[in-house]
Amino acid sequence: MSSEHPSSPSWSLSQYLPQEETLEITRRKSQLFIGVPKETRLQEKRVSLTPEAVSLLTAHGHRVLVETHAGDGAKFSDHDYSEAGAEIAYDRKRVFEANIIVKVEPLSNEELDLLTHKQFVFSSIQIKARNKSYFEKLMKKKVSAISYESFLDDQGQYGVVRAMSEIAGNTSILIAAEYLSNVNDGKGYIMGGVSGIPPTQIVILGAGTVGSYAARAALGLGAQVKVFDKCLLKLRRLQEMLKSPIYTSVLNPNTLAHALRECDVLIGALRPEDGRSPCVVTEEMVKGMSPGSVIIDVSIDSGGCVETSELCTHDKPIRSKHGVIHYGVPNIPSRVSRTASIALSNILTPLLLDVADRGGIEETLRNKPNLQKGLYIYNGVLTSKIIGEWHSLPYSTANLLLGGM
Numbered sequence: 539m540s541s542e543h544p545s546s547p548s549w550s551l552s553q554y555l556p557q558e559e560t561l562e563i564t565r566r567k568s569q570l571f572i573g574v575p576k577e578t579r580l581q582e583k584r585v586s587l588t589p590e591a592v593s594l595l596t597a598h599g600h601r602v603l604v605e606t607h608a609g610d611g612a613k614f615s616d617h618d619y620s621e622a623g624a625e626i627a628y629d630r631k632r633v634f635e636a637n638i639i640v641k642v643e644p645l646s647n648e649e650l651d652l653l654t655h656k657q658f659v660f661s662s663i664q665i666k667a668r669n670k671s672y673f674e675k676l677m678k679k680k681v682s683a684i685s686y687e688s689f690l691d692d693q694g695q696y697g698v699v700r701a702m703s704e705i706a707g708n709t710s711i712l713i714a715a716e717y718l719s720n721v722n723d724g725k726g727y728i729m730g731g732v733s734g735i736p737p738t739q740i741v742i743l744g745a746g747t748v749g750s751y752a753a754r755a756a757l758g759l760g761a762q763v764k765v766f767d768k769c770l771l772k773l774r775r776l777q778e779m780l781k782s783p784i785y786t787s788v789l790n791p792n793t794l795a796h797a798l799r800e801c802d803v804l805i806g807a808l809r810p811e812d813g814r815s816p817c818v819v820t821e822e823m824v825k826g827m828s829p830g831s832v833i834i835d836v837s838i839d840s841g842g843c844v845e846t847s848e849l850c851t852h853d854k855p856i857r858s859k860h861g862v863i864h865y866g867v868p869n870i871p872s873r874v875s876r877t878a879s880i881a882l883s884n885i886l887t888p889l890l891l892d893v894a895d896r897g898g899i900e901e902t903l904r905n906k907p908n909l910q911k912g913l914y915i916y917n918g919v920l921t922s923k924i925i926g927e928w929h930s931l932p933y934s935t936a937n938l939l940l941g942g943m
Contacts, residue, residue, distance in 0.1 A: 568893075570894050578643075641662075643662060645676075676915050680918035706748050707753075729803075742764070744766075766787050803834070
């Protein structure tokens with residue numbers, strides 16, 4: 539009779555060896571010191587952070603310094619900001635002591651002088667309007683700067699540009715409705731139409747974000763819309779987005795001229811090419827439009843796409859040429875400054891919180907290539923090839939300066 543022995547456990551050699559303890563590596567969060575200066579550019583009424591955004595940032599332990607009256611243009615008072623936890627700076631120089639400066643418009647020459655060393659600046663850049671000395675000053679201050687026009691969000695889109703374009707597209711139709719009425723010596727038409735009366739005719743140049751949202755707003759009011767663009771793919775995308783039949787056409791001078799003779803409103807929303815919007819509406823085409831028609835040239839900030847357009851201000855927004863009303867104010871989102879400020883703040887706030895969670899902007903830039911695309915100066919070194927070649931300035935790649943991904 540054979541005796542049975544209990545089976546012994548099977549152990550591998552590695553299990554007898556000392557094992558390394560696995561520790562969870564936690565990120566070291568950083569506290570941010572954010573400065574919000576008052577915008578000084580003529581008729582700029584937006585503000586980069588709303589009181590709601592400040593409340594969220596201060597609740598996470600960050601310090602926010604807001605210049606007095608910074609939110610007045612968007613109907614946010616100093617009291618609103620102080621109640622949200624912000625410090626109010628009555629001396630402009632104090633705001634520029636912050637480590638991070640968030641603005642709407644590019645820094646002015648006065649603000650460049652107020653910068654201290656090693657700061658980060660979030661703002662628009664409007665590259666075509668900046669000269670060589672502007673970038674040399676930034677480089678001398680050893681600052682780092684990220685432009686709204688270039689950085690991408692987590693979905694790979696130009697978040698700030700898209701948000702402002704959506705606002706400009708919707709607002710352009712509301713402006714057109716205002717000037718189409720007889721209160722402003724227009725044709726006396728209602729935008730859209732009512733039962734038994736033919737709808738107003740809208741021509742939109744450009745099927746990008748501005749044109750798409752202008753078309754959506756016009757259709758929502760009951761207008762008849764015709765959209766022109768040189769890109770057939772954009773026109774197809776617009777049809778899919780609107781989910782309704784709409785007249786579309788590639789840009790053809792004869793077809794466009796015929797459409798302009800019949801239209802009540804023209805919205806110019808063509809994107810710039812090589813820094814300037816293509817001018818596709820000639821003065822002869824404008825002469826063929828019926829008296830009292832309205833032109834809203836949203837592209838005016840990049841030269842305009844209508845030959846007769848002129849740069850105007852919010853105080854004097856229109857000119858009349860050949861009996862046609864021309865609206866040529868750049869920066870249309872500033873006309874609805876509270877909405878535009880909230881839209882901008884909604885993009886910046888989670889970005890700033892992410893920067894803090896990752897331990898600082900440098901670490902965020904290393905791990906977020908989409909944000910890195912907006913970086914044009916890092917610690918005083920130019921990282922934009924476009925700016926460097928345009929102004930004959932030395933530049934390096936951001937990835938090299940940041941030590942790779």
